[in-house]
Amino acid sequence: LLGAHDTFHDFRHTIGMPCH
Amino acid sequence: MTPFMISAIPSECRVINKEDALIKKFVLSIAGGVIWGWMAMFVNSVSGAFMFEGSFPHNLVTFAVAGAVFGAVAGGLLCAVEARLPFKSLALKAVMVTTAVWVVLRLGGAMLSKMEPARYNIVTPQTVQGFFLAVILGIILGLLLKNRPLPIQES
Numbered sequence: 731l732l733g734a735h736d737t738f739h740d741f742r743h744t745i746g747m748p749c750h
Numbered sequence: 751m752t753p754f755m756i757s758a759i760p761s762e763c764r765v766i767n768k769e770d771a772l773i774k775k776f777v778l779s780i781a782g783g784v785i786w787g788w789m790a791m792f793v794n795s796v797s798g799a800f801m802f803e804g805s806f807p808h809n810l811v812t813f814a815v816a817g818a819v820f821g822a823v824a825g826g827l828l829c830a831v832e833a834r835l836p837f838k839s840l841a842l843k844a845v846m847v848t849t850a851v852w853v854v855l856r857l858g859g860a861m862l863s864k865m866e867p868a869r870y871n872i873v874t875p876q877t878v879q880g881f882f883l884a885v886i887l888g889i890i891l892g893l894l895l896k897n898r899p900l901p902i903q904e905s
Contacts (some may be wrong), residue, residue: 746880
């Protein structure tokens with residue numbers, strides 16, 4: 731008692747999440 | 751430390767220690783996440799599952815930030831549910847939490863991929879690598895967050 735897409739693009743691919 | 755020994759510590763000290771212990775776990779989770787983020791960079795460089803598009807300094811920062819977020823979330827979840835998990839070893843509990851988080855995220859990704867296959871395409875080697883990295887994060891958190899006895903403070 732309490733931009734995001736482009737920035738983390740490489741990270742997302744690295745941890746195996748689907749992305750273009 | 752026995753319950754009797756804990757009860758011998760003045761209550762105001764115990765309050766400080768308990769909060770300190772939780773904050774310490776939170777900070778350790780973030781630190782573990784940062785280490786894991788950089789480890790993920792290294793693993794991907796070796797495996798070649800994905801060719802990095804960003805520059806090295808950019809990735810060094812973004813992987814650290816993303817790793818810190820993952821570490822904090824996984825560490826927080828671990829603290830919340832560790833008593834209910836069936837394993838004795840904290841490392842196994844942590845691996846269970848991190849892989850569960852990864853699977854949930856991956857299922858969300860699979861759903862997006864079904865809705866927009868052109869935009870969200872699935873690459874199996876990256877998926878395998880991601881699961882492997884989730885296990886590594888669990889091991890790191892399990893080693894860092896091992897329960898240590900409360901420190902005794904003189905009042």
